[in-house]
Amino acid sequence: MTDGTTVGALDASILGAALYLAPVAPERAPASPWALPWLSNRLREPDGCPWDREQTHASLRGHLLEEAYEVYDALEAGASPALAGELGDLLLQVILHAQLAAEAGVFDLADVQEAIGSKIVRRHPHVFGDAEARTAADVSRQWERIKAAERAEAAGVGDSEDGAPAREAREPGSALDGISSSLPALAASQEMQERAANLGYDWPTIDGIIDKVREELAELLAAETPAERYEELGDLLMVLVNVARRHGIQAEAALRAANDKFRRRFGEVERLAAAQGTALRDLDFAALDALWDAAKASERDARAVAAAGSRAAGGSEEIQ
Incomplete structure (x- = not known):
């Protein structure tokens, strides 16, 4: 701005237009915070990128999910240059979908910004x-x-602004509406139970949930057919998610951490077996269990060494 006006002082409608109309030189594009919409549009032009010009909302769905998971993985390391890169990849997916919708005359990035801005104000x-x-x-x-x-x-429940009856009302919505069917099952289960709890549908204490875990486990063990075991296992998993919720733990994140731990330890089991010149499939359970215990001990020793180094450098690290 040559008149000293800051971006924050601009009217939202002007800023929305600027996001689309301000030209950005290719060599300057990476340095401009407003470059992505321009770049997205450029990629979609007739002489742009053949791959980008072929994309649709449907074809980009998998890419959006993949980028979201890569952001999730990067968050394990906290704020880092890698996280900045992954957030940029995810943001590009949002920009691309807005670009596609703008080309179809449905909405544009300014509408996306207005929608989320209005929602933030309305819900706070x-x-x-x-x-x-x-x-x-x-x-x-x-x-x-x-x-x-x-x-x-x-759903059309209630009266219109002029006091007249609203359009024919649809069935009132559920508190569980809007939970994406694409969410991982653990995350969806926790969100459903969180919403239900916010409406008072919850156990008075966690002891009741633990008793329910025992009950569901007993029913699983007593199940006689594959269909019964399938159903009872789902019930047990859902109650375990509720245990996580009451402890303030994200069940999805906890299982991902357990998966990572298993991957590390199983890799160490494979390494130890290879060092002994033995194939895992040739070992009995006792031998495999011994290798697993050795892998756990090795991991604890490594953490202890790292913690000692951290303390020596003036930090601290909890050993689990």
Whole structure:
């Protein structure tokens, strides 16, 4: 800006237009925070990238999911240059979908920004309005009330602005509406149970949930047919997710961490077996169990050495 105006002082409509209209020289593109929409449009032009010009919303679905998971993986290391790169890849997917929709005349990036901006303001009346929410629990309860009102409005429940009856009402929405069917099963289960709990559908104490775990495990062990075992195992998994929820643990993240731990330790088992000149398939269970214990001990020793080094450098690390 040559007149000293900052980006933050611009009207939202002007800023939205700027995102689309401001030209960016290719050599300067990576340095510009407003370059992605321009780059996306350029890739889709007739003389742009053949691959990008062929893409559709449907063809990009898998890429969006892949980039989201790569961001999730990068978050394991916390804030890092790698995370910045992965967030950029994910952001590009958002830009591309907005570009496709703009070409079809449905919506554009400014509409995306307006939608999320309006939602943030609407769902935070304790920040942008007169409501009060002093704790995170207050915010969660308020959030659920607001979303319930939004679902009712979307279903046509209530009167129109002029007081006349609204259009023919559809079946009132459920508190569980809007949970993506594409979510991993553990994450979807936890979100469903969290929403139900926010409406009061919850065990008074975690002891009741633990008793339910025992009950579901007993039913699984007593099941006689594959279909019964299939159903009872699902019930058991769902109750275990509820245990995670009550402890403030993300079940999906906990299982991913357990998977990573198994991968590390099994790799060490394979290494130890190879060092002995033995194939895993030729070992009995006792020998395999001994290798597993050795792998666990090796991992503990490595953590102890790392913790000692951290303490020597003035830091600290908990040994588990």
